[in-house]
Amino acid sequence: MDETKIKNMQEFAEVSGISRPTISKYFNDPSSVRPTTRARIEAALERYDYRPNIYAMNQNRRLTKTIGIVVPYLSDPFFAEIARNIERRCLAKGFWPILFSAHGEEDHERDILDSLRSLKPVGVLLAPLGRRSDKRAVEKFCKEVPTVLFDSNIEGVGEAFIGSDNGQSIPLIVEYLCRTGSPPCFFEMPPVNPNANKRRKAFVSAMEQLGHDPQVIRIEGKTWDFEQVGFDGGIDALKTDRFATSTILCSNDRLAIGLIAAAHELKISVGREDGCQIRIAGHDDHPFSRFTSPSLTTIAQDYAAISNRSVEVLFNLIEAGGDLRTREETLFEGKLVMRSSA
Amino acid sequence: MDETKIKNMQEFAEVSGISRPTISKYFNDPSSVRPTTRARIEAALERYDYRPNIYAMNQNRRLTKTIGIVVPYLSDPFFAEIARNIERRCLAKGFWPILFSAHGEEDHERDILDSLRSLKPVGVLLAPLGRRSDKRAVEKFCKEVPTVLFDSNIEGVGEAFIGSDNGQSIPLIVEYLCRTGSPPCFFEMPPVNPNANKRRKAFVSAMEQLGHDPQVIRIEGKTWDFEQVGFDGGIDALKTDRFATSTILCSNDRLAIGLIAAAHELKISVGREDGCQIRIAGHDDHPFSRFTSPSLTTIAQDYAAISNRSVEVLFNLIEAGGDLRTREETLFEGKLVMRSSA
């Protein structure tokens, strides 16, 4: 490593004995120059540790290499995991992923979209807040920036949507619960996104299909602190005996985690074993759901598939110049994960 | 909103009837221009929706407004929460926070520092991976970029360190556990960062102080999937009866969450009530620790204080031109959170 500092591409071109445009070409795509030239550049790179100025690059490029990733709530390990996977794949393709979390606030989501616009990303992967999103802001954003939606759909917005198939997963677990014990009732909080609604509807229809009366217990809660909502609502519902049956299907795992804690607090035994008083099931296969006591029976969303497919579609979108012919919605099936709670 | 698109600052200067340098000045600090001028600019801004090109701005500015935030593992709600708080405060001060997670991988941490360098941030808040960090890379980075370390310390590296005081918190909970039942043994995995080491040492010394024999149970585990490590190691240790006493102090909450699940799996009752077989305590007050069954007795790290102070110190550092006279280490005390598990 030579100690002479290289200021810019011109200087680096001089010390490496190669013209600046060729160097520029190399940095945009190392494989676009002849192997011998590439070797010479990389040898010089070893010695001088030069890196092009990102800001100058992005200012002049037709398209930046920036990819925006926006999630509604990063403290939720579900999104943290997905973000991690997406980041990885973007980096592998030579893009610059940049991660944003709306932290559950619509204002912040709007600000993020604003910031993102000025970053001029080639593409964006967006998991909207859902119900609380400023739909017009999102819509406007998607018209300007090639965007793929995931997790939470907004009809007609974005170039594609990738999510999980609530219409398949809920009947799957409802059927399982009915087959192995008392039919479930449905435990939910005010829906924060379309998934919540679809799950309730799927529950009702699945129960009717099986000839049972679909009971929905809706509790209060406006925050993204789902576990707390589930706990508080659970304590209340359990104390006042609001659950119609001894089997409870929760709208998502985080709610279920809170509910299990509530049951434990009230010394109500949870599980599918003989002697247990209630059964609790969730939906999502949250990373922590295997460590609840008892471990949570749930539906595994296919994290990997959703994030992989989202990235693939985005890459296609980018290659197509930011415009897919038709807006496709891809839904992945969930798998039943039988653990101890139901 | 006028439909004529403004391409650059020159055009915006023309339509607003103000010179470009003044516009430029306004965007760097709106309060630096006369109120009447400011009003005229903002009126024009309403009509034309112009935003300066970030890349051009950052290319030419002496100092960017970018602040880097680097955490070791974003799926851990502890870091997600801290990141959220830091982001907020940076935005409030007019900075551009940008979040990175090393995802538990030292290679990725190094790559992040590389990327960050080219973003030329005014300042960086870094929670290193810890033991697995490439210390030389971190050290080199900190010499070039004004950096404040938090959560996990690296001696002498960075302009300051903010963390929690393990030397206070561990004796606190050890004393509590000894006072209310059998003295604890210490449950840990191979230390991933200095905190883990400090906690073990603090445990040993606290126990000796109280005249007890300090027993440490070390389990295997190399990943950041602490719950799983705690579960697997817990199953093993419980089955083979490796715990010296019926009270177990875990190195951190995530490990404790896994251990509670393991105890439940083996039908070993956990809690401080009469009739329970073992007590389990943690450290950190992880967001989920109130929802374990039983809820986890632990030490609450002061999330807010740590993140607030980190940001404050960074702001001071930035104002001081990137160089504080002395490297200060600030440690916040933990508070005992008594729940049901111990």
Next chain:
DNA sequence: AGAGAAAATTTGCGCGCGTAAATTATTGAT
């Protein structure tokens, strides 16, 4: 060895902004 293709080079412009110095206009208090 020679021809054509492929790659590298030369030259030069443009991007959108920061910044500095010198000049002119505006303000607020005397």
Next chain:
DNA sequence: ATCAATAATTTACGCGCGCAAATTTTCTCT
């Protein structure tokens, strides 16, 4: 009305790179 202080303007240059067109060099194949 006068003057100094403050603010805005004019003018001009520079940042570090992308990109395009024309030219020259190098490679590949016969």
